[in-house]
Amino acid sequence: MTTILSTKGLHKHFGGVLAVNDVDAEFKAKRLRSIIGPNGAGKTTFINVITGRLPASSGAVLFGNLNITNRPAHRLVRLGICRTFQITSIFLGLTVFENVRIAEQSRIGGSLRIFSAKENLKAVNDKTWEILHRLGLEGKANIPSNNLAHGDQRLLEVAMALAGDPKILFLDEPTAGMSPAETEHIAALIKGLTDTIAVVLVEHDMDVVMSISDEITVLNQGSIIAEGSPRAIQDNDLVKEAYLGHA
Amino acid sequence: MRVVALLILIACLALFPFVVTNRFYISLVNEMLIYGLLAMSLDVLLGYTGLLSFMHNAYLGIGAYVVGLFLIHISPSSLWLAILAGVVATSLIALPVGWVQVRTGGLAFALLTLAFGMMFYTIVWKWYDLTGGDDGLMGVPHPDIQLGGIVLGNSGNPTTMYLLSLFIVIVCFLLTWRIIHSPFGAVLEAIRENEERASFVGINVRRYKLYGWMYACMLGGISGGLFILYRGYIGPTTMSAFAGAGVLMMVLVGGMGSLWGPIVGAGIFIFIQDYISTMTEHWELFVGLVVILLVLFMPRGFVGLGDYLTRFRKE
Numbered sequence: 001m002t003t004i005l006s007t008k009g010l011h012k013h014f015g016g017v018l019a020v021n022d023v024d025a026e027f028k029a030k031r032l033r034s035i036i037g038p039n040g041a042g043k044t045t046f047i048n049v050i051t052g053r054l055p056a057s058s059g060a061v062l063f064g065n066l067n068i069t070n071r072p073a074h075r076l077v078r079l080g081i082c083r084t085f086q087i088t089s090i091f092l093g094l095t096v097f098e099n100v101r102i103a104e105q106s107r108i109g110g111s112l113r114i115f116s117a118k119e120n121l122k123a124v125n126d127k128t129w130e131i132l133h134r135l136g137l138e139g140k141a142n143i144p145s146n147n148l149a150h151g152d153q154r155l156l157e158v159a160m161a162l163a164g165d166p167k168i169l170f171l172d173e174p175t176a177g178m179s180p181a182e183t184e185h186i187a188a189l190i191k192g193l194t195d196t197i198a199v200v201l202v203e204h205d206m207d208v209v210m211s212i213s214d215e216i217t218v219l220n221q222g223s224i225i226a227e228g229s230p231r232a233i234q235d236n237d238l239v240k241e242a243y244l245g246h247a
Numbered sequence: 248m249r250v251v252a253l254l255i256l257i258a259c260l261a262l263f264p265f266v267v268t269n270r271f272y273i274s275l276v277n278e279m280l281i282y283g284l285l286a287m288s289l290d291v292l293l294g295y296t297g298l299l300s301f302m303h304n305a306y307l308g309i310g311a312y313v314v315g316l317f318l319i320h321i322s323p324s325s326l327w328l329a330i331l332a333g334v335v336a337t338s339l340i341a342l343p344v345g346w347v348q349v350r351t352g353g354l355a356f357a358l359l360t361l362a363f364g365m366m367f368y369t370i371v372w373k374w375y376d377l378t379g380g381d382d383g384l385m386g387v388p389h390p391d392i393q394l395g396g397i398v399l400g401n402s403g404n405p406t407t408m409y410l411l412s413l414f415i416v417i418v419c420f421l422l423t424w425r426i427i428h429s430p431f432g433a434v435l436e437a438i439r440e441n442e443e444r445a446s447f448v449g450i451n452v453r454r455y456k457l458y459g460w461m462y463a464c465m466l467g468g469i470s471g472g473l474f475i476l477y478r479g480y481i482g483p484t485t486m487s488a489f490a491g492a493g494v495l496m497m498v499l500v501g502g503m504g505s506l507w508g509p510i511v512g513a514g515i516f517i518f519i520q521d522y523i524s525t526m527t528e529h530w531e532l533f534v535g536l537v538v539i540l541l542v543l544f545m546p547r548g549f550v551g552l553g554d555y556l557t558r559f560r561k562e
Contacts, residue, residue, distance in 0.1 A: 051447075077449035089447070091440035102437045103448035105430055111450070114431045121430060160448055 001028045003064075004168045004198045005050070005081070010059035012042075012049050012222075019045040021222035022059070027168055032194045034201045034209045036233075037219035038242055043202045044086055046219065047170045051083045052076045078107075080167035084157045084174060086202075090145050096156055097141040101128045103163035127163070135159045135189065151182040158186070168198040175205050187212055210234065218242065260413055264406040274477070277409045279517045280416045281473045283510035286497040287423060288466030293495075294504030295427055296459040297439030298348075299357040302364025304494050306464045308486035309367065310337045310471020312378060315387040315481060323388035326402060330472040337468025341461055349456040352442055364491055372483045383482030387475055402476045412473050416510075419466055424506055426462070435459050493520075496538050502550025511549050 005027045012020035019042045027033055035043045048054040050061050052073035061069045063079055091099050104124045105111055119125070132138040135155055140148065145156055154174055161169055171190065175183045183205065191212040193199050203209050209216065209230070216233045218226040220242040226233055233239055264273045289303040314333035322328065344363050351359060371378045378384055389403030392411055400407030426432055434455050437445045446452045475481055484490060493516065501512020519537060524530040545551055 053443075053447075072451075073446045074449050074451050077447060083447060089441060089444045091437055091444060093440045094436065098433070102433055102445075102450075105433065106449040110430045111434050111455075112431060114426045114429045116430070117428055118430045118433045124430075160444075164449055 001031065003027065004029050005064075006062045007050065008060045008062065010046070010049060010061065011057045012045055012054065013057050018222045020049060023219075023222075023224055025217060025224070027198050027200055029167075029198050030194050030196065031214045032191065032199045032201060032212060033215045033217060034203055034213040035217050035219060036203065036206075036209055037225075040221075041219040041242075042222040043219055044172055045222075047083065047172060047200065047202060051081055051170055077164050080165060081170075082161040082164040082166035082168075083170035084154075084161050084172055086172040086176065088150075088153045088157055090153060090157050090160065092144075092146040094145060095142050096137055096145050096148065097128060097132065099145050099156055100131055100137075100159050100163050101125065103160045104128050104131070107164050131159050131163050134162075151178045151186075154178060154182075155186065158189070162193075166197055168200065169193065170200045170202075172202045173204060174201070175203065175208055183208065257413075257417060261410070264409050270405045273405045273409050275517065275521060277405070277412050277477050279514040280409075280412045280510075281470050281477065282494070282497060282517060283513040284416045284419055284470040284473070285467055286494055286501065286509035286513045287420065287506055288463045288470065289494055289498050290503050290506055290509045291423060291427070291435075291459060291466070292463045293498055294506075294509075295432065295439060296435045296456060297442075298352070298456065298460070299495075300360040300463075300491075301357055301495065302360050302368075302486075302488060302491035303463070303467055304491045305364040305367045305486055306337055306341060306467030307471040307474060308371065308481065308483075309340055310334065310468030311475040311481045311485070312371065312384060312471075313337065313468075314472040315384045315475045316377070318388050318390060318475075319384075319386065324390045326390040326392055326476070329390070330469065333472040334465055334468045337471065338461060338465050341464035341468075345457050345460040345464070348460060349453045352456075361488065361491075364486070364488060368483060368486045368488070371486055378483070381483060383480055384475075385480055387479045387481075389476070389479060403479070408477050412477065415469065415473060419469060420506065420510070423462075423466070427506065431455075431458070493534075496534070498548075500538065500541055500548055502548025505550045508548055508550035515549070 003026050007023055007025045010020055010023045023046060035046065037043055045054065049056045052071055055070050060067055063081065068076060068079065091102065101124060104127045105121060108124050108127065110121045110124065129138065132141055135158065137152065137155060137159060140152065145153065148156065158171070158174060174186055174190065178186065187208045190199060190201065201213070213230050216228065216230055217224055218233060218239050225238050225242060226236045263276060267273065285303065285307050289300060292298045292300050310333040313336040314329045317329040317332045348356060348359055372380060389401055391401050392399045392407060402408050402411065434450055437450060438452055438455060442452055497512040497516045498509040500515055501510065502508035516534070519534055520530055523533045541548065
């Protein structure tokens with residue numbers, strides 16, 4: 001199984017606080033790896049550093065063999081490293097279609113064409129409809145995205161990330177605030193993505209994590225304390241201690 | 248339908264100086280057109296890219312001074328060359344400023360525009376030998392307006408100058424409308440809506456902010472060229488922070504994010520300014536009052552009123 005992305009000795013500190021402490025991790029093609037850990041374990045900071053939202057303090061991020069440490073986010077997206085955010089981040093004033101269309105346009109090209117109508121970029125439009133169909137949002141294409149229900153906004157953000165044609169997709173708590181039915185829907189969708197790409201999931205809903213993950217990485221206080229299959233993690237004493245305190 | 252309305256409006260504006268032959272009113276509407284162009288270019292920044300510039304008038308000023316100096320010192324008869332020089336010089340000055348500007352966003356961006364604007368204002372004020380300091384740049388010659396070897400008239404004639412302004416403002420409006428609705432315009436809107444998300448769908452946010460900035464400043468430079476041709480004079484007060492706030496008010500009064508709104512806003516603003524200043528010299532007080540009322544009761548400006556009427560008719 002080929003490694004898509006890996007980190008070597010990655011550190012991130014904020015002043016004196018070590019948020020990510022010497023993390024070596026590997027993310028493989030067509031695998032779903034979840035990152036779990038108690039609040040403040042450094043999960044979100046870890047993926048923020050990988051995806052170019054925060055600069056690393058030291059260590060390296062490798063995309064295949066390419067060193068991509070501290071590259072700006074838009075260049076990482078071009079390589080196929082896409083993400084969603086813990087707090088929904090979409091273009092609220094634009095329609096659902098336009099949200100996905102702009103992401104497609106920025107991948108396929110045409111952003112510097114100033115004399116043609118944006119509606120005329122045929123390849124971009126076709127791919128946009130394809131993604132909306134895939135996520136079941138095609139019926140809501142013309143609704144302003146700020147009028148969408150919370151669950152659909154989370155789904156739209158996944159659609160925008162997928163429009164970047166990712167090789168690896170980072171999802172930061174995609175089920176947060178979703179109803180059980182919506183959670184089930186998005187969990188199945190996330191699992192389906194691993195037919196083609198690598199997925200990294202930061203998630204608090206343990207039912208989702210345990211049912212769809214191939215591997216799990218457990219962070220505590222910025223360091224990896226355990227790695228393995230869902231079953232192995234459930235039986236791991238260190239993990240129980242991190243979550244529950246001294247047992 | 249909208250095209251027909253636009254054509255009728257253009258026809259009315261083109262016939263205006265032949266119906267109302269009073270030179271004073273022709274000049275007044277000419278000034279509305281010129282400031283309308285400036286306000287529209289600020290709308291590209293504010294309404295479409297989400298960047299607030301307090302002193303966009305600086306680029307009208309730079310364009311005007313360069314065109315004026317070109318006509319005085321280099322060639323008193325080359326109108327098109329002078330305008331070209333004005334646009335090129337404005338762009339050359341706007342480029343390094345923009346390079347610094349786009350590294351920031353939000354409040355920091357707005358404060359930087361104020362800092363650069365004050366700097367340009369001071370340069371114009373103090374560099375007496377070149378700009379005439381607080382006396383302003385006087386005695387700017389009025390070249391003939393030539394097109395393909397045919398003399399259409401002299402820029403010193405209010406009617407001819409008015410028609411030239413109208414033509415250039417229409418061309419700039421159509422061009423900007425096209426650009427705003429292009430894939431490029433969609434990128435600017437994405438940046439306005441959410442800068443972080445824009446970079447996480449693969450947009451080089453700084454670069455596109457710089458493109459938007461350059462286009463807005465270039466249009467500002469064109470409005471400056473028209474300004475000096477129409478007035479034959481410019482002083483540093485045109486580049487003051489006070490005048491900059493006026494341009495911002497034009498955009499807000501008209502309604503940002505529509506292109507045509509700010510042009511209407513410029514018309515309303517200049518009309519109020521002119522009308523009230525015939526009654527009292529404290530006209531700023533009343534302009535301020537009108538803006539306060541508009542912000543409270545018509546937060547989306549004149550454009551919002553249009554939307555309201557359309558909805559009312561449908562119901």
